[in-house]
């Protein structure tokens with residue numbers, strides 16, 4: 710049993726504690742995800758511009774989205790003309806991506822869109838048949854990576870997952886990965902409700918709890934209340950591992966040893982332009 714689960718329930722009621730944990734397995738968050746993220750067409754311009762520019766500037770064409778969820782980021786890239794392979798561990802989330810693919814199958818890019826269920830911990834084996842010489846870019850965005858908790862207290866699964874991501878990137882290709890500013894959440898005990906990814910006005914409330922095990926921050930739990938309209942609300946709980954910036958950077962640099970470049974952004978801006986960002990975005994270029 711994971712460390713944190715011995716003392717605290719990290720998921721919504723009814724979600725299995727066994728096997729590889731899918732925090733979305735009850736379908737609650739998946740069902741309201743489209744509402745939660747708001748109008749896709751008006752997704753924060755900063756995000757779209759940052760991502761598309763970064764990929765184009767580096768000549769990236771074939772992208773692996775390892776946390777596609779309902780497919781929002783992947784669809785944004787398909788619409789921009791990229792070739793996309795999308796994976797996620799949650800069939801409840803994937804259901805929405807598959808539905809969109811089917812609805813738009815007459816568009817060539819959507820017809821070629823590959824969507825598969827896979828897990829970061831076994832990613833290389835799960836999708837070996839799709840890797841070829843490696844992807845031009847692998848992305849894990851939207852505060853997704855922090856969903857992987859630290860079941861052994863030594864971050865070995867974080868290292869395993871990022872090593873799998875690295876194996877999927879071709880030499881000279883990019884890994885784009887982000888996490889919330891957990892250093893700040895640890896200091897203040899609260900997460901900013903405003904998202905840099907989504908444009909939604911439907912988030913009624915986010916309650917943040919920080920769990921300490923043996924004086925070490927081990928788990929950040931967010932209880933979301935989403936107003937679905939006509940006075941209705943939907944509630945779900947998601948838990949995150951509170952990545953410390955310095956440790957995260959160190960893990961990336963170690964796994965991508967001999968990397969050609971490493972850049973860090975705060976809320977999609979260069980670090981000199983943002984004092985205390987809500988999110989950190991890391992961009993590592995694999996050595997050639």
Ligand SMILES: C[S@@+](CC[C@H](N)C(=O)[O-])C[C@H]1O[C@@H](n2cnc3c(N)ncnc32)[C@H](O)[C@@H]1O
Nearest residue numbers: 776777778797798799802828829850851853856
């Ligand atoms: C916050 S959602 C983000 C989805 C999408 N990128 C977005 O911005 O809407 C995080 C996604 O990561 C997926 N995920 C979490 N742990 C995973 C794992 N170990 N392997 C694969 N996917 C995982 C979840 O199923 C979920 O769909």
